[in-house]
Amino acid sequence: MEHVKSTGERIDPALRERAEAVLATLAGPHARLREDQWTAIRALVEQRRRALVVQRTGWGKSAVYFVSTALLRARGAGPTVIVSPLLALMRNQIDAAARAGIRAVTVNSANTGDWERTYAAVDAGEVDVLLVSPERLNNPDFRDRVLPRLAAGAGLLVVDEAHCVSDWGHDFRPDYRRLRSLIAELPAGIPVLATTATANDRVVTDVTEQLGLGREAGPDDEGTLVLRGSLDRESLRLSVVPLPTPAQRLGWLAAKLAELPGAGIVYTLTVQAAEEVADFLRERGFPVAAYTGKTEPEERLAAEGDLLANRVKALVATSALGMGFDKPDLGFVVHLGAPASPVAYYQQIGRAGRAVERAEVVLLPGREDRDIWAYFASLAFPPEPLVRQTLAVLGPDPLSTAAIETRVDMSRSRLEMLLKVLDCDGAAKRVKGGWIGTGQEWVYDRERHQRIAQARRAEQQAMLDYLTTSECRLVFLRRQLDDTDAAPCGRCDNCAGSTWSARVDEGAAEAAGERLARPGVPVPPRKQWPSGMTELGVPVSGRIAAGEQAAEGRVIGRLSDIGWGTRLRELVGADAEDAPVGKDVLDAVVRVLAGWGWEERPVGVVGIGSRRRPHQLEHLARRISEIGRLPLLGTLVPGGDRPSGQANSAQRLAAVWESWKDVPDLGAVDGPVLLVDDVIGSGWTMTVAARALRQAGAPAVLPFALALDG
CATH class of the missing domain: 3.40.50.300 (P-loop containing nucleotide triphosphate hydrolases)
Incomplete structure (x- = not known):
């Protein structure tokens, strides 16, 4: 017999007993539901509500959605769709589901060969849980062909690690933001569960707003059920x-x-x-x-x-x-x-x-x-001029990310993040073949980005x-x-x-x-030109010809290294003086060169001139030639009005393509040439300089620099 609450809602008295039985298959025969777990399960299964569960790691949030899935499937509901951010998390979830007899599968970048079989199994009702990454939600094929069927037939939608959806987290996974549209399109009566272990009041409010979950409410009220527990852990x-x-x-x-x-x-x-x-x-x-x-x-x-x-x-x-x-x-x-x-x-x-x-x-x-x-904060949402430039580039014909790079000076990772945000906001759309503009008006939310920056500082x-x-x-x-x-x-x-x-x-x-003081980091050479360089007036494409490539190079260390990083930043950082390198650095240079293990010892040194620190680089190249008893064959002097500060490979290559003058004639050189610079960043300066030296007769070019920035 069913119990009836004063609201008229029917409560199945055996529901908790069945929930406990499912939990026992997940966590062992002695496991019992916590009261908040039961409250959440009842809200999802009986009341078909929306809930946000904020509980510490290990509390049992996954038990809530797996038990709810088993109960909903027993009632004839469709499969549960879990949006999960990490492959490791998906693997653990699939293993846990299997223990409870729940058939769980995943669609992610690591199993592309299984996608069609997975979709067919979902359509046939053979899958209880489908785990997808947030990025999959905007894959054109998945979004247009698979997602509508899932949204219409899902029994439960779970947003795991939901703090990623907040305005604090969109830099991490911007695709989480498109979940608001997915939730808005769900048919009435499909419950939604969002879970996280780390959310303060600000994030709780932001998650409920971003996902469109509705207002916060209590266990027996309408609205979003928010369950928060203690974060204490006695161990x-x-x-x-x-x-x-x-x-x-x-x-x-x-x-x-x-x-x-x-x-x-x-x-x-x-x-x-x-x-x-x-x-x-x-x-x-x-x-x-x-x-x-x-x-x-x-x-x-x-x-x-x-x-x-x-x-x-x-x-x-x-x-x-x-x-x-x-x-x-x-x-x-x-x-x-x-x-x-x-x-x-x-x-x-x-x-x-x-x-x-x-x-x-x-x-x-x-x-x-x-x-x-500070470095990671500098990678936050781009300033408005760059965003407007990106929007201006997008039109009705699809452009690949690589093609957009030739027209917008932004790093690949930052550009991809921006495009995803613009997609979530409706101003851009990912289609087969790349990205298009929608023509929809878009407003740069300066206040929001300032709020995020202020929150970060706090x-x-x-x-x-x-x-x-x-x-x-x-x-x-x-x-x-x-x-x-x-x-x-x-x-x-x-x-x-x-x-x-x-x-x-x-x-x-x-x-x-x-x-930490041990110097020496290998630097692999560039072997492929960026796509679309003809757009920037640079007549190259495909693989770099073997006869024009640099060999593997060396640096003392990375600017981000624990050991050498601080010393190298002092020497070649943005505020560094144009001063000769010290004895400690020269000693490190000698150690790197002595331990290089090259197949053939270099027969000469060529320096790369610098606008910012010409004396430092001239001194470095000269001292290397003196210490190694190698002739100084010349210096590649930067020419033209070369801009600085480029963010992506295409723009950086274009900036240095015709930089060098006074290229020495190396037709008489019978061995490798050591090419000396202060910093290797994208690697395109060394690549173009090495190409010039190879064309001038050098049989091989060995790049060497003080530091690697990247």
Whole structure:
């Protein structure tokens, strides 16, 4: 018999019993639904409502949508569509669904060969859950052919990691913003669930507005049901260990890593840092692996498996390892460098301590952190003139992103982000063959972008305050996420007294210093011209001819390196003086050249002239020729009115295409030529200069520079 609420709504008394049974298949026979889990499930299954669940990592948000899916499918509802941002998250979700007898499949960039079979299985009713990435929603074929059928026949729509939809998160995944249109097109009565572990009041409000979920309401009221729980986790022991230099921080990590419980994650702020730290820890005998946005999918999967099985002590990772990675017994999270906001920091440390009594969380902040924050902030939404220029380029005929690059000076990643936002706003549209303009009026929301920038600055300041606060660190973080029930944890370094000494083992610090001071980074040559160069008056296309290519080059280090980065920024940064390189740098040059391992030693040196630091580069080329006892064969002098500051490959190549005059005649040269510059950025300066030298007779060109910017 059904119970009837005062509102007239019929409640099935056996529903919770069936929900508990599904949960048992997911999480084991002793698992029981939390009250908020049950509230959300009932709202979705019985009331067909819209809900936003904000609960800490490990609380069981996925259980809500998998249990709801099983119950809805039993009632004859269509499949659940889950919009999920990361492949790692999708893999975990599919494995969890299988345990409950739920048939889950995914459509993403890593399984293109399976798409047609997947669509056919969905049409045949053989799929309970379809996981898609937000980017898939704007794939022309998927958007026009598959999405309408899904929207019409879905039983439940789930937006996982919903904080990505907020105006704070659209820079991360702009495709999340098109979910508002998808939700608006859903037939009446299809429930919607949005979930996240990291959302303060501002983000909750923004998510409900961006997704068009409607006003916030309580469990028995109409509107969006918002369920927020405590962010406390009794296992976490939070500490900050301030150390002045990168070598000391890396040395501390190497000395303490064995003392940290179980297996864990070491977070860094950049890809280069992750790779550098992982290399050093392996040299010190630790089984670790790097995990970044540049790691191949197969390697990522293998690394995740190694960490889950405790075959490695740690993954040294960027934020690419975060949402969706599920290891309940993760024993520690260490940060080499502070994230730019307490919200991001809490999300990452929330990976630890879900099923262990004690998990160590240690932050080793660096002085260079703010420079890294500033760099990423500089990649925010483009200024209005660039946006207007992009809109002016788009017309009724499709243009590829590469073709747009020849007409708009913006980096590829930034341009793609802008195009997606314009698409979400209706001013552009992705079609087969590229992008078109819609002619729809578009307003640059300057106030919104200023608000985002202001929010970023406030969160960065809050992160700096976290480093020096004397109050409970967990209270500080929970308050940043508007968790009003926060009370002193009694476990962090401020509550319990210092838990980790700042003393660094001399041997470890010395080894770290030596590793960071080790110069030499290979620079692969360009082998392909950018597309559409004839649009810019540059008559090249396709592969660079073998007889015009540069060989692999070398630099002392990257400007973003933990070790050499600071010194190189002092030497060649935007505000650097035109001064001769110091002895320490010349010593590093010698070490790089001595360890190059070239097949044939260079027979001469050619310098590249500089408008900004001519004396520095002249001195560098001359000293290399003197130290190596090689003739200085000449200098390529920049000519013409060469612009600066280009952002993408096509524009950069066009800017340097006819730059060089006084190219020396190298017809009599019988070996490789060492080509010397200060900084390699896009690589096009070296590519064009090497081409000029090869055409002048050089049998090979070896590029060398002080720094790599990128």
